Amino acid sequence: MNLDARRNVILVFIFLMISIYLVKLFYMQVIDDTWTLRAQEIAEKRKVVFPPRGVIFDRNGKKIVTNQTYFNLMMVEDSIVDLDTAEFAQLIGWNVEQVRNRFKEIVDGEGTYYNKITKKRTPNYQKIRAYPFLKELTLEEMSKIAPHLTKFKGFHYEATSARNYPYKSAANILGYLSEVYREEIDADPFYKPGNNIGRAGIERFYEKELRGVKGIKYVVTSALNNAIESYANGKYDTVARQADPLLMGMDIELQTYGEKLMQNKKGCIVAIEPASGEILSMVSAPSYDPNLLVGRRNIGMNYPKLVKDPNLPLFPRPLQAEYPPGSIFKLVQSLIAMQEGVITANTGFPCDKDLVGCHNHPSARNIAEAIQYSCNPYYYMAVRRLIQQGVKRNTNADAEYGLQKWYKYIRSFGLGDVFDTDVSGQRPGLIPNPAFYDKWYGHHAWAFSTIRSISIGQGEVKLTPLQMANIVAIIANKGWYYTPHFVRSIGNNGSLKTFQKKHWTMINYKHFDPVIEGMRRVVNEPGGTGKMAQLSDVLVCGKTGTVQNPHGEDHSVFFAFAPMKNPKIAVAVFVENAGWGGTWAAPIASLIIEKYLKGKVSDLDKEKRILEAQIAYKKTN
Amino acid sequence: MRKQxxxxxxxxxxxxxxxxxxxxxGLATVYSVAFNEDAPSIFNFSEKYGRQLFWILFSLFLGLLVFLIDSDIYRRFAIPIYLSTLFLLVVVLFMPAVHGAHAWIGIGSFGVQPAEFAKISTALLLAKYISGLTVKQQNTRTVLTASSILLIPMGLILLQPDAGTFVVFTSFLFVMYREGLTFDPILLNIVNSIPGVRYKETWVGSHFIPILFALLFLSVITLLLKSVSIDLAIFGTGITLNGFLLVFTGLISIYLISWLLLQRLTTRRDRSRMMVVLTLGLVLAGSLSLAVDKGFDMLRKHQKDRIELFLGLREDPNGDDYNRNRAMAAVGSGGFMGKGYGKASVSSVRSNHVPESETDFIFCPFAEEWGFVGVLVLFFLYFFMLFRIIVIAERQRAAFNRVYAYCVAMILFYHFAINIGMNIGFAPVIGIPLPFFSYGGSSMMSFSVMMFILLKLDAQRKDVLR
Structure with a gap:
């Protein structure tokens, strides 16, 4: 037997094996990229870097929303070595039982999933992952803990950023952040579990403008998921970019002052700059400190309290409280009646209390006096002419014709629907049209006599304080308005396009003069109903209102603009259950005007009276 | 006497x-994979690379000692050396287990694995025994003796247990095959006991290596086909076939085709002879397939899992297949040119994605850093080494030297094939080191000593007159 041939058998065997190995290696390393991708999956992690949220400035450049650094105490169970639970508990100011419960809570909180291979429910919790043990610690709290952490292996801290509201006001405007819901994550890949999203107010409306641009850092990680080094020296990394700041039209000092004036009262103040439509202040009383709703811990603690508060601090009164506007509506009626030509500026009506109740005053000889005296019968008659113009022979058909016309005018004031603006959560109010009454009474089954209460702003008409404030702005502008809005500029890019469009009403500017004259008299002439709004050196034009409230004391309403020439501020004030408009709402409006125009108030007695008043406010604790 | x-x-x-x-x-790879920024010096003996350097230097010193000693002692003292290793293999069983295996004899932090040195002593004794035989002399007793030289240390190693080294010992079968050792005497006893059969040789006994691999192939096929079912409904039988039945169907088909071919192509005399061989082959192969099929079913679950993982029938990248999956990811991500020296992001010790990346899985960081180009260089080097050893083997005058040289070649080849196979999904994960590469004192010393004994034997080949 030739055994030497077997040497070749062995050599061929070795050669064959090496060849097969090389083919496989060539396939694995060069052709097939499955393993390269798998390696990336294993060793490279995209670390998403979230920029701090954009900050917000008020109209005077004051920073009203900033970010504050908070700390999370993280733990990695696998890295924990011989934890002295008692000592650790002492460090964080807990007892041992609480520490144990917290461990359990973290594990349970992660939930479980169904493992297809083992056919068992398996916890999502992983021992090698870092979980926050304590969340949202302040710098002071963390500075007490951090130096001792070296003793407790498996614990480290991480910095996160959270909102901070240095002025502690405007909560109803700014809104708050909270953790994203599952559906929001599915809908927008920007969000990851645990991220925050604007949940209300400006934070919600300008979510995309405020959140900025995420950065991505590629890091090489170890089996324990710890970052070791940046991948390819950061060649593929993108930098996180904080969003441009939002510049608001709001005056934070005015807002804070308004909230102070409204303390222990319910109601609201809305102030608008007529020339721009920028909302200077929007107080919803009672209000709350926006810092109460920063972070999960705070929201969890404070939100239920705010919800349960009988004074409804979370109810956005300026946007959602739909009040019958009351006497204030007479201004609008005057304008429409003049524009339609059914009356002139000098038309007079006797104060006939048989038609509708009124207080004692001389009969109004013209529009200005009618406004000055707030004469109900005057408007009964003026609006009757407006509705029953005698165009159609049938009274009902005539009313339908008149009301439809009236409705068009009213709509041109931006009433009867929500504004297309950055103020979220508005209600539309209600402006009745023929179709509305047809549904109510039947077609041609109603006439002016049926709907007469709308002539003095009662009955079916409902407006929100924001809409009413906009009416004042329109009067101040003599016939036009910009959509009321909060944000005057996103970074340097200006406001949204819709805010830059001037809306004209159907009223000729000349008809505004007698109305404004009437408003001047309301505040500045003897017998005016709004004397308490008078200011020594600024000419305030205003109108009182008293909104009938079937549930109790009437609401006190006042709205005004100032100065009379070249108005800078238009304001509407509502004080719930405060009775007659001149008593509470008027002085508050004047204080707001003075504060805004001059930066301080002169009549300290007036201010003191307001601050001390407690009206219909239920003490909670 | 030779001069100095x-x-x-x-x-x-x-x-x-x-x-x-x-x-x-190897040292460069260990340095890169276990690199510690705080102790960058290669002479830092608290780091793995420092210690590896020490082991290399110490192994070279052992090599020098080997060269100072006359090579004749290996042949003369083969039996005592063998017995003392056997003794150590017994002693080690009473040592405390490390990672579940009684593999280490330790003095302080210094430990050795007797199984590593058992390879050398077995190679020496096998060389001594086989070199004393001629092919014609073989009988049942000599075959059994030669087998026992292998089986005794193999048994002891299996008790540790150390599956890797156990498998490596089967490399000696190649040496026996090369030297013409035949299992025929045993087989003939069995075959000839069948009435009416009278054979002088069985072919199976002497060509056991090709047959062994044929059997291995058959077993793997049987197991792979266990997860496949073919429905015979098309034939109207309604029987489903899988595993053994499928293999057996295949075997019968081959048998029938061969039978038809034999009818046409061979003379009557040869035909009956061939038919016996064919029938015997069918029966043996069928029985093996059946045994593998039924045997697999009797295995415990974790054993089944292991086999299924190896055959790629099951995926569990984060569980049982963790090591191999990550090792393959590391190797595969190397690409053509590699990631560059010191840039093994998956397999560095620091990232710890590939466990044991400085010992059993050292091929990972090498392949990741140097890519396919580096792999080509390494394979060439290994092939060159094996080829050179076989060249050396064939130029020996003494049969002892030749057998020993083949032993060295085949042991190295086994380590090489299994270790790298482990990294690329061709071999199950059994912990055996890559020679001259893997971190570790015992393997470094034993491979070096083994190599230097060969070099010494070769250097002195002209002295031997046998």
């Missing part, structure tokens, strides 16, 4: 050179 300068005079420089290059490559 003849120490290196007959040294086989190509093999020695390949060895040194490989040691440097």
């Amino acid at each position: 300068e003849s120490l290196t005079q007959y040294l086989d420089w190509p093999l020695f050179g390949a060895l040194i290059i490989m040691l440097i490559m």
Whole structure:
């Protein structure tokens, strides 16, 4: 037997094996990229870097929303070595039982999933992952803990950023952040579990403008998921970019002052700059400190309290409280009646209390006096002419014709629907049209006599304080308005396009003069109903209102603009259950005007009276 | 008596050179994979690379000692050396277990694995025994003796348990095959006991290596087909076939085709002879397939899982297949040119994605850093080394030297094939080191000593007159 041939058998065997190995290696390393991708999956992690949220400035450049650094105490169970639970508990100011419960809570909180291979429910919790043990610690709290952490292996801290509201006001405007819901994550890949999203107010409306641009850092990680080094020296990394700041039209000092004036009262103040439509202040009383709703811990603690508060601090009164506007509506009626030509500026009506109740005053000889005296019968008659113009022979058909016309005018004031603006959560109010009454009474089954209460702003008409404030702005502008809005500029890019469009009403500017004259008299002439709004050196034009409230004391309403020439501020004030408009709402409006125009108030007695008043406010604790 | 300068005079420089290059490559890989920024010096003996350097230097010193000693002692003292290793293999069973295996005899932090050295002593005794035989002399007793030389240490190693080294011992079968050792005497006893059969040789006994691999192939096929079912409904039988039945169907088909071919192509005399061989083959192969099929079913679950994982029938990248999956990811991500020295992001010790990346999985960081180009260089070096050893083997005058040289070649080949196979999904994960590369004192010393004994034997080949 030739055994030497077997040497070749062995050599061929070795050669064959090496060849097969090389083919496989060539396939694995060069052709097939499955393993390269798998390696990336294993060793490279995209670390998403979230920029701090954009900050917000008020109209005077004051920073009203900033970010504050908070700390999370993280733990990695696998890295924990011989934890002295008692000592650790002492460090964080807990007892041992609480520490144990917290461990359990973290594990349970992660939930479980169904493992297809083992056919068992398996916890999502992983021992090698870092979980926050304590969340949202302040710098002071963390500075007490951090130096001792070296003793407790498996614990480290991480910095996160959270909102901070240095002025502690405007909560109803700014809104708050909270953790994203599952559906929001599915809908927008920007969000990851645990991220925050604007949940209300400006934070919600300008979510995309405020959140900025995420950065991505590629890091090489170890089996324990710890970052070791940046991948390819950061060649593929993108930098996180904080969003441009939002510049608001709001005056934070005015807002804070308004909230102070409204303390222990319910109601609201809305102030608008007529020339721009920028909302200077929007107080919803009672209000709350926006810092109460920063972070999960705070929201969890404070939100239920705010919800349960009988004074409804979370109810956005300026946007959602739909009040019958009351006497204030007479201004609008005057304008429409003049524009339609059914009356002139000098038309007079006797104060006939048989038609509708009124207080004692001389009969109004013209529009200005009618406004000055707030004469109900005057408007009964003026609006009757407006509705029953005698165009159609049938009274009902005539009313339908008149009301439809009236409705068009009213709509041109931006009433009867929500504004297309950055103020979220508005209600539309209600402006009745023929179709509305047809549904109510039947077609041609109603006439002016049926709907007469709308002539003095009662009955079916409902407006929100924001809409009413906009009416004042329109009067101040003599016939036009910009959509009321909060944000005057996103970074340097200006406001949204819709805010830059001037809306004209159907009223000729000349008809505004007698109305404004009437408003001047309301505040500045003897017998005016709004004397308490008078200011020594600024000419305030205003109108009182008293909104009938079937549930109790009437609401006190006042709205005004100032100065009379070249108005800078238009304001509407509502004080719930405060009775007659001149008593509470008027002085508050004047204080707001003075504060805004001059930066301080002169009549300290007036201010003191307001601050001390407690009206219909239920003490909670 | 030789003069002093003849120490290196007959040294086989190509093999020695390949060895040194490989040691440097190995050390460089350990340095890169276990690199610690705080202790960058290669002479830092608290780090793995420092200790590896020490082991290399110590192994070279052992090599020098080997060269100072006359090579005749290996043949003369083969039996005592073998027995003392057996003794150590017994002693080690009473040592405390490390990672579940009684593999280490330790003095303080210094430990050795007797199984590593058992390879050398078995190679020496096998060489001594086989070199004393001629093919014609073989009988039942000599075959059993030769087998026992292997089986006794193998049994002891299995008790540790150390599956890797156990498998490596089967490399000696290649040596026995090369030397013409045949299992025929045993087989003939069995075959000839069948009435009416009278054979002088069985072919199976002497060509056991090809047959072994044929059997291995058949077993793997049987197991792979266990997860496949073919429905015979098309034939109207309604029987489903899988595993053994499928293989057996295949075997019958081959048998029938061969039978038809034999009818046409062979003379009557040869035909009956061939038919016996064919029938016997069918029966044996069928029985093996059946045994594998039924045997697999009787295995415990974790054993089944292991086999299924190896055959790629099951995926569990984060569980049982963790090591191999990550190792393959590391190797595969190397690409053509590699990620660059010191840039093994998956397999560095620091990232710890590939466990044991400095010992059993050292091929990972090498392949990740140097890519396919590096792999080509390494494979060439290994092939060159094996080829050179076989060249050396074939130029020996003494049969002892030749057998020993083949032993060295085949042991290295086994380590190489299994270790790298482990990294690329061709071999199950059984912990055996990559020679001259893997971190570890015992393997470094044993492979070096094994190699230097060969070099010494070769250097002195002209002294031997046998």
